[in-house]
Amino acid sequence: DDIWLAKLDATGDTLWTKVIGGSDAERAYKVRALSDGGCVLVGQTLSSNGNFTGNQGINDGFLMKLSAVGEILWTKLY
Numbered sequence: 913d914d915i916w917l918a919k920l921d922a923t924g925d926t927l928w929t930k931v932i933g934g935s936d937a938e939r940a941y942k943v944r945a946l947s948d949g950g951c952v953l954v955g956q957t958l959s960s961n962g963n964f965t966g967n968q969g970i971n972d973g974f975l976m977k978l979s980a981v982g983e984i985l986w987t988k989l990y
Contacts, residue, residue, distance in 0.1 A: 913937040915955065919982065928982040933960025933970075937947065949980030 914933030915942070921927055932938065936958035944952050953976045960967040964974065966989045971990040 913939070915940045915949045915953070915980070916942065917951075917953065917982070930978065930984075932963050932976070932984070933957070934962030937958075938964075946977075950978050950985070952977050957989075964989065965975050973982075 918929045918976045919927045940955040942954045957964045976987045977985045
């Protein structure tokens with residue numbers, strides 16, 4: 913399972929989509945829009961590859977910031 917994230921404009925047209933994950937399961941719990949047009953994403957991951965190469969446990973929580981165009985700017989694993 914991976915996370916699929918999409919940014920839409922005011923009329924519902926897709927601006928960008930992003931698949932986030934690794935070889936194991938991920939879950940997204942909350943997404944918050946930011947004033948810079950980007951967003952932060954909070955969730956859990958079982959993966960230790962893909963977007964989550966720093967995973968040190970079996971099931972890590974994460975906080976991820978994406979830019980206004982969907983680029984991953986940073987990820988923190990807990």
